[in-house]
Amino acid sequence: MSDAAQPTAAEVRAAAEAVKAALDRHLTAVENRTGEDDPAVYEAFNALAVAAEAYDERLYDRYDEVTPFEIPGADDALPPYAGPEEPNALSVLIRRDYAVVEPRRLIAQAQRVSDVEAADGAGNGTGRGAGASTHTALGVLFGEYEPDEIASRHKEFGLEEGDSTLWVCATDELPEAGEWLAAPFEADAQRVICRFDVSAVFDEDDLGEELDELRR
Structure with a gap:
């Protein structure tokens, strides 16, 4: 220079x-x-x-x-925003990772949900044999509880939190019903309005939960 x-x-x-x-x-x-x-x-x-x-x-x-x-995240910054300044619709993409650290607890919780449904006569067959495997138990619990409730009660279900990220993306208009269900997680990085990341990497650096990228 x-x-x-x-x-x-x-x-x-x-x-x-x-x-x-x-x-x-x-x-x-x-x-x-x-x-x-x-x-x-x-x-x-x-x-x-x-x-x-x-x-x-x-x-x-x-x-x-x-x-x-x-x-943190400076090397992975999103590309310049290229979406509409006044979005007419939004897509919110959330990823949360978990480790199954207590399979027995997970299976027991799922079996409890299945038993309550059976006792109430509300079961539809999806919870049958919930205690048979971790795979089946996960299907029962994530079918019963909203993702936010799973996140707040993950220890009760024998899970341990990993990294998580939330992307708010601008769209031109709300898609037709069922239009994107076959491939729901594709995202145009240039249409991300804001992004929020949570990771143990930030905690180790005493930075806590970080906003990776915020555009105005």
Whole structure:
């Protein structure tokens, strides 16, 4: 990089001040969070990430120095958004990974659901033999409970949480009923409005739950 293209010392200083201000905003948002998924915390996180990256770049360009900051997911950032500015419809894609750590507990819970249905006369045959295998038990439990309830009660079902991600994608219009059921998980990364990731990787770095990419 030529000297003419280098940031000035004042620009580096301004970038450092922006990081300090972003840190204050992030801490304030965390202190006043209204819930686990408070959007103000995610927005403050994203602003802090942007400010830290800008400072790091200017510091390197001017002084050939780097910071110890590392933003998880920066290498996997989504491509530029190319969807409509005012989406008429949305697709919300969620992936949650689990390890089956207590198969006996899982099977017992599924059998309990099957027994209650049989006692109430509400069974439709899907829960029959729920205690026969982990495969059958999973079908019973995920057929009985909503995914969010499985997530909140996973330990009761003998499961251990892995990574999870949620993508909100813009669509031009709501698809016809049944149109995408044969291939439900295809996503155009350029139409992702926002993305939220949860991973033990972030916890190990004391970063907690992270907003990987937020566009406006």
